[in-house]
Amino acid sequence: MHSDSAVIFDVDGVLLDLTAAEEDAFFWAFEKLHRLTGLSRDWDSYRTRNDEDIITEILEGHFGRAPSPAEHKAVIETYLAHLTQGIEARRLVPEPIEGAATLLASLGGRTTLGVATANLIEAAAARLAACGLWEPLKDTGFGANGGGAKREILARAMARLGLPRDRIVFIGDNLNDVAAGLGNGVHFIGFSLDEEKCRRLAAAGAQRICNHHQDTLKHIEDALKI
């Protein structure tokens, strides 16, 4: 759809609630291929919060050298296969954030929708599709693929959109999302169900904060005048 504005969503914490089983699928690949266990589940403990970069960092730590492209690719393929098979078999059940489907439906046809996530886009797509949320987002779907911080991932989405910065809203739940939004000069909405996280988003410079997608819709309409 051609539109003069866009809303780009972070995925985890905004559209989906990242489940432990989904997290396990990522780390399972390291155990399966390299017998690596006990890896940090704190995504902020890695150099860059980006699946591709985290795979590189973990393999570097394990091998004591940079992983080869084939070694890196094997982790990605093992993770994606395990995740998608788990979703198909319903061993993994992605969970939408309350109100996410209604929000996307309310925005449909009024503005371009997309995602900028630190998850591999194939994984995010499979998880969103399982919740019936991928279709409206798929034309502007940007993920960890290609590496880099959220600011760079959002910049790739913006390059695809080709819209003025003030016609774009980005919604995220982490401090790296605030940095991405403010650093790229777009409207930023901080969204979290967690009160303390909302406070941290505000302290980092987020001027619009909400904890329910009814409010997210109001902020989007106000920011974009749609």
Ligand SMILES: [Mg+2]
């Ligand atoms: Mg998030």
